[in-house]
Amino acid sequence: MYNGKVIICDDEVEILRYLSKILSAKGLELEVFSSGTSLMSVMENRGMDDVDLMLLDVKMPDVDGLEILQRVKRMKLEVPVVMMTAYASINSAIEAMKLGAYDYVTKPFPKEKIFGILEKVLERRELLKENSALKDELGIPSGATPLIFASETFRRVHDMAMLVAQSESNVVILGESGTGKELIASLIHNNSPRAKERFLTINCAALSDTLLESQLFGHVKGAFTGAINAQKGLLEAANHGTLFLDEVGDMSPAIQAKLLRVLQEGDFIPVGDTKARSVDIRFVAATNKDLEEEVREKRFREDLFFRLNVISLHLPPLRDRGEDIELLARHFLTKYAARMKREITDFTREAMQLLKSYNWPGNIRELENAIERAAILTRGNTITAETLPVWRTAQVPEPKQNGGKRLVSLETIEREHILHVLKASGNNKSRAAKILEIARRTLDRKIEEYGLEDEGIR
Numbered sequence: 001m002y003n004g005k006v007i008i009c010d011d012e013v014e015i016l017r018y019l020s021k022i023l024s025a026k027g028l029e030l031e032v033f034s035s036g037t038s039l040m041s042v043m044e045n046r047g048m049d050d051v052d053l054m055l056l057d058v059k060m061p062d063v064d065g066l067e068i069l070q071r072v073k074r075m076k077l078e079v080p081v082v083m084m085t086a087y088a089s090i091n092s093a094i095e096a097m098k099l100g101a102y103d104y105v106t107k108p109f110p111k112e113k114i115f116g117i118l119e120k121v122l123e124r125r126e127l128l129k130e131n132s133a134l135k136d137e138l139g140i141p142s143g144a145t146p147l148i149f150a151s152e153t154f155r156r157v158h159d160m161a162m163l164v165a166q167s168e169s170n171v172v173i174l175g176e177s178g179t180g181k182e183l184i185a186s187l188i189h190n191n192s193p194r195a196k197e198r199f200l201t202i203n204c205a206a207l208s209d210t211l212l213e214s215q216l217f218g219h220v221k222g223a224f225t226g227a228i229n230a231q232k233g234l235l236e237a238a239n240h241g242t243l244f245l246d247e248v249g250d251m252s253p254a255i256q257a258k259l260l261r262v263l264q265e266g267d268f269i270p271v272g273d274t275k276a277r278s279v280d281i282r283f284v285a286a287t288n289k290d291l292e293e294e295v296r297e298k299r300f301r302e303d304l305f306f307r308l309n310v311i312s313l314h315l316p317p318l319r320d321r322g323e324d325i326e327l328l329a330r331h332f333l334t335k336y337a338a339r340m341k342r343e344i345t346d347f348t349r350e351a352m353q354l355l356k357s358y359n360w361p362g363n364i365r366e367l368e369n370a371i372e373r374a375a376i377l378t379r380g381n382t383i384t385a386e387t388l389p390v391w392r393t394a395q396v397p398e399p400k401q402n403g404g405k406r407l408v409s410l411e412t413i414e415r416e417h418i419l420h421v422l423k424a425s426g427n428n429k430s431r432a433a434k435i436l437e438i439a440r441r442t443l444d445r446k447i448e449e450y451g452l453e454d455e456g457i458r
């Protein structure tokens with residue numbers, strides 16, 4: 001039994017009768033129209049918010065199915081539209097898909113075909129509802145990035161973050177790149193007593209020392225060459241709010257010392273100034289380094305570590321939260337399909353299997369990029385395995401044959417070559433980057449992108 005409402009519009013009474021019978025037997029609420037004109041007028045007057053699926057005949061004497069579909073799209077109605085066509089008008093079905101139809105069926109069709117579509121549609125409706133319920137639960141205004149998860153592992157971190165949010169303590173968030181550290185930091189801020197104040201972020205690894213210093217502390221006019229005007233720093237701008245220090249493990253000793261003063265004394269001196277300014281800031285810092293190891297190796301100040309690390313949260317990598325993969329993949333699909341105004345609503349079983357079995361070294365960011373790319377490459381309304389970038393690293397790629405020669409993609413060759421050079425240089429990444437004539441950062445990115453950590457490259 002299903003729970004939902006379906007609109008059927010067809011000028012053939014036989015079809016109306018057949019569909020009414022099989023769908024009402026499944027407990028669905030139905031609204032039946034025998035002409036396009038009557039459906040159009042209801043649509044314009046009442047909207048379609050309460051409807052879960054529209055089944056439209058392509059060919060009708062007055063207003064045909066394609067015109068109705070176009071109107072649905074122009075009115076930006078969310079309802080999925082499935083076209084029913086006779087075999088002879090298969091071209092119109094293709095046209096309908098281009099116009100954004102959810103799917104099409106060729107008459108005569110078995111009832112299982114319609115039930116299959118219905119299941120997907122209703123599942124999608126549940127997912128959308130679930131997402132918006134999550135948003136409400138987390139107090140995230142729609143538009144902000146919702147936090148999606150189903151796993152117990154992540155729920156524990158989430159609950160801890162919500163608890164920590166209430167306190168004034170500084171927090172360190174640990175976790176691999178792309179695991180959602182910044183998202184958790186903003187969750188902490190949004191649920192803290194400082195929620196009405198600003199949440200500012202700075203990436204300590206992306207800036208040179210001088211730039212990081214002036215961005216954080218600000219500078220007075222003439223403090224250094226090029227400082228034509230005085231500039232407020234982030235510390236001043238984030239006063240009373242939260243400052244998120246991303247990649248804090250990459251901060252130089254000089255800046256670490258200056259930051260320590262802010263944490264200890266509650267004040268700072270802008271570059272080139274003499275007068276200290278007091279601030280009240282909650283710090284949330286993140287790193288994908290092992291900060292304790294950095295302290296042991298004397299690369300990170302112990303006193304600063306203790307000041308920042310009052311509470312630490314560890315975000316698990318995506319490969320340890322298998323239950324979240326499907327939910328996240330569907331969430332990103334909904335996001336990118338909507339952004340591209342495409343009706344891509346599902347994954348083939350093989351594609352979903354592939355997503356679940358890959359180990360996601362780049363975590364959620366990598367998954368999000370993979371889904372965005374697949375949505376661009378997909379022609380129909382279902383994501384297939386071939387459109388997923390992880391396809392190439394999977395165990396099962398079918399090499400294309402051409403006259404007996406094995407043809408592989410350029411990416412496969414690049415991956416193999418990088419691996420070869422890395423191994424040949426004894427896993428020395430700087431040397432490998434020189435041999436490959438690429439920047440060290442580029443090499444790191446490619447190692448991550450191609451999942452070479454799995455091949456013993458660290």
Ligand SMILES: Nc1ncnc2c1ncn2[C@@H]1O[C@H](COP(=O)(O)OP(=O)(O)OP(=O)(O)O)[C@@H](O)[C@H]1O
Nearest residue numbers: 145146147148176177178179180181182183364365
């Ligand atoms: N649970 C989640 N639900 C939905 N989106 C998520 C979730 N976790 C992460 N994301 C998305 O994944 C991307 C990476 O997340 P984020 O930037 O927070 O990771 P990070 O750990 O701070 O990465 P880095 O260490 O590289 O800075 C973002 O686009 C974020 O919106």
